[in-house]
Amino acid sequence: MAAPEDYRQRIYSRYASAFQGSDLQFDPVAAWAWGRAYRHYLRGWLPESPAAPMLDVACGGGKLLYFYKMLGFTNLTGVDISSEQVRLARQVIPEVKEANVLDYLDCEKGRFEWISGLDIVEHFHKQEVLRFLDSCNSTLNIGGRLVLQTPNADSPWGSMYRYGDFTHEIAFNPHVLTRLLELTGFRDIEAREMGPVPIGHSLTSTCRYAVWQGIRSCLRLWNLSEMGHAGSGVFTRVFLISGIKR
Numbered sequence: 448m449a450a451p452e453d454y455r456q457r458i459y460s461r462y463a464s465a466f467q468g469s470d471l472q473f474d475p476v477a478a479w480a481w482g483r484a485y486r487h488y489l490r491g492w493l494p495e496s497p498a499a500p501m502l503d504v505a506c507g508g509g510k511l512l513y514f515y516k517m518l519g520f521t522n523l524t525g526v527d528i529s530s531e532q533v534r535l536a537r538q539v540i541p542e543v544k545e546a547n548v549l550d551y552l553d554c555e556k557g558r559f560e561w562i563s564g565l566d567i568v569e570h571f572h573k574q575e576v577l578r579f580l581d582s583c584n585s586t587l588n589i590g591g592r593l594v595l596q597t598p599n600a601d602s603p604w605g606s607m608y609r610y611g612d613f614t615h616e617i618a619f620n621p622h623v624l625t626r627l628l629e630l631t632g633f634r635d636i637e638a639r640e641m642g643p644v645p646i647g648h649s650l651t652s653t654c655r656y657a658v659w660q661g662i663r664s665c666l667r668l669w670n671l672s673e674m675g676h677a678g679s680g681v682f683t684r685v686f687l688i689s690g691i692k693r
Contacts, residue, residue: 455570458614463531466612469508471531473538482514484652487644492592492689498522499560502586504548505567509536516540524559526551549575552582560588565596566685568624569615576617580631587692593633596641597624599686601679603666608684621679624688633690640683 463469494501497519503511506525509532515523516539525536525543536543544551548567562583571579583593598608600620609618621638628636643655663682670678 455614459529461531462529463508463535467508469531469535471534473509473513473535475513478508478510478513478539479517481510482517484641484644484648485511485514486518487648488639488641488687489594492594493518494520494561494592500524500558501561502526502555502559502563504552504562504564504583505570506536506543507532507565509539509543511563511565512536512543513539549578549582552579552586555586557586557588559586560591561594562587562591563594563596567597568595569597569609569617569619570612572616576627577631580627580633584632584692589692591692592689593628593692594687594689595624596685596687599681599684601686602682602684604684621681621686621688628688628690632693634693636688636690638679638681638686638688640681641685641687642683 458466463471498521500522501515501520501524503515503523503525504527506512506527507529509525512523512525523540523542525533525540526546526548527533527536527543528545528547530545533543533545548564564583568576568579580593587593597619598611598615599605600609600618605618609615625636625638642659643652645653645656663680666682667677667680670676
């Protein structure tokens with residue numbers, strides 16, 4: 448009988464081609480089109496020094512690493528468990544490790560000023576979530592920043608992303624992830640929506656932003672009428688959250 452965790456290894460071995468529809472040639476044009484909005488999403492969070500040591504965990508095909516590189520950051524490292532994803536990301540930078548993120552972090556104490564993890568924390572079981580957050584804290588310098596992106600259980604459409612990947616194990620809302628970050632040694636925690644960019648992206652995005660503000664007002668009113676408070680105010684299907692190591 449197969450071990451209960453074998454399903455993850457089987458899927459991750461072909462994650463890029465079988466589950467994300469990617470070929471094995473990195474596309475810088477598509478990566479930049481995807482990444483431009485992160486200039487808005489990560490505003491005020493990115494390191495000041497271009498030489499700051501930065502780690503992207505579960506770096507996938509390297510799109511976020513490419514975004515960092517295009518902004519001028521030079522001390523970049525990625526890690527991913529999928530050999531296909533690693534092959535793609537190494538076309539962006541050479542420093543991409545093929546490893547289990549949890550094992551990798553245990554060997555890199557106090558090395559980085561920035562750790563990002565897009566769409567990773569929802570893949571863990573509960574005990575792994577705490578180990579991951581503890582390890583991120585240990586891997587950061589004092590004052591270093593952790594940024595995570597994950598499906599939003601507070602969104603009316605959050606289950607679309609929660610169940611959109613067979614390897615997702617858990618869902619978070621900003622409240623519970625804030626409490627977990629506090630528990631594992633982070634401060635100045637801030638959650639952000641990942642909706643349309645208001646200015647500087649495109650006219651279409653700006654118009655979508657205006658419509659989204661109306662929808663957000665309705666969602667806040669829904670919460671107020673049902674529960675007596677407006678909720679987290681973070682309603683997009685996916686959200687970002689940042690914390691600084693104490």
